[in-house]
Amino acid sequence: xxxxxxxxxxxxxxxxxxxxxxxxxxxxxxxxxxxxxxxxxxxxxxxxxxxxxxxxxxxxxxxxxxxxxxxxxxxxxxxxxxxxxxxxxxxxxxxxxxxxxxxxxxxxxxxxxxxxxxxxxxxxxxxxxxxxxxxxxxxxxxxxxxxxxxxxxxxxxxxxxxxxxxxxxxxxxxxxxxxxxxxxxxx
Numbered sequence: 001x002x003x004x005x006x007x008x009x010x011x012x013x014x015x016x017x018x019x020x021x022x023x024x025x026x027x028x029x030x031x032x033x034x035x036x037x038x039x040x041x042x043x044x045x046x047x048x049x050x051x052x053x054x055x056x057x058x059x060x061x062x063x064x065x066x067x068x069x070x071x072x073x074x075x076x077x078x079x080x081x082x083x084x085x086x087x088x089x090x091x092x093x094x095x096x097x098x099x100x101x102x103x104x105x106x107x108x109x110x111x112x113x114x115x116x117x118x119x120x121x122x123x124x125x126x127x128x129x130x131x132x133x134x135x136x137x138x139x140x141x142x143x144x145x146x147x148x149x150x151x152x153x154x155x156x157x158x159x160x161x162x163x164x165x166x167x168x169x170x171x172x173x174x175x176x177x178x179x180x181x182x183x184x185x186x187x
Contacts (some may be wrong), residue, residue, distance in 0.1 A: 006040040011052060017043070032060050076172075083165060103137060 009031065019026045034041060035057075043056040064070050084093045101122040 004040070006042045007034070009041050009043040011043055011056065012046045014015040017056075018046070028056070028060050028063055032064065033058070057119065072090075080165075080169075087165075100137075 009026065010018040010020060012018065015030065017026045018024075018030070031041065031043075041053070042051060043053045044050065045052050050088075061073075063074060080095070084090050
């Protein structure tokens with residue numbers, strides 16, 4: 001069985017989106033629903049035929065983030081992400097984020113199950129174990145960014161530029177480890 005080709009969506013100058021498969025106009029909300037159902041699509045500018053899928057998906061995220069109570073992206077994450085644009089590590093960020101979200105999506109069932117049992121001791125333990133595994137993966141991935149650089153001495157002079165960014169990430173990682181250890185010690 002061959003893979004199904006992605007649906008073609010055309011975006012016109014009047015900003016309307018046309019679903020070529022159903023021969024109807026769609027909204028960003030319709031495209032968001034398609035993503036949630038796992039339907040693949042490509043958005044092309046009707047005039048230039050340029051692939052604008054990335055900007056349309058980003059626009060969908062922007063609209064979702066603008067709705068009250070629907071924030072998935074913490075402000076600190078957004079700031080760090082912006083900081084990677086033009087950075088020497090920029091090329092590594094997409095694959096790292098893809099790996100992380102794939103891992104999280106793979107654990108989605110376990111997360112849902114743990115949340116459903118969150119009030120029982122087994123649910124809390126399952127959630128903590130999944131969090132520990134994800135933290136181990138995160139720590140290993142960070143090692144790729146600075147494999148030969150030892151952790152900084154807290155009494156050392158403040159770092160500048162790239163070192164400062166890595167130190168900030170290490171500090172956040174240390175804070176997350178402390179939180180995890182606190183959670184684990186509550187057993």
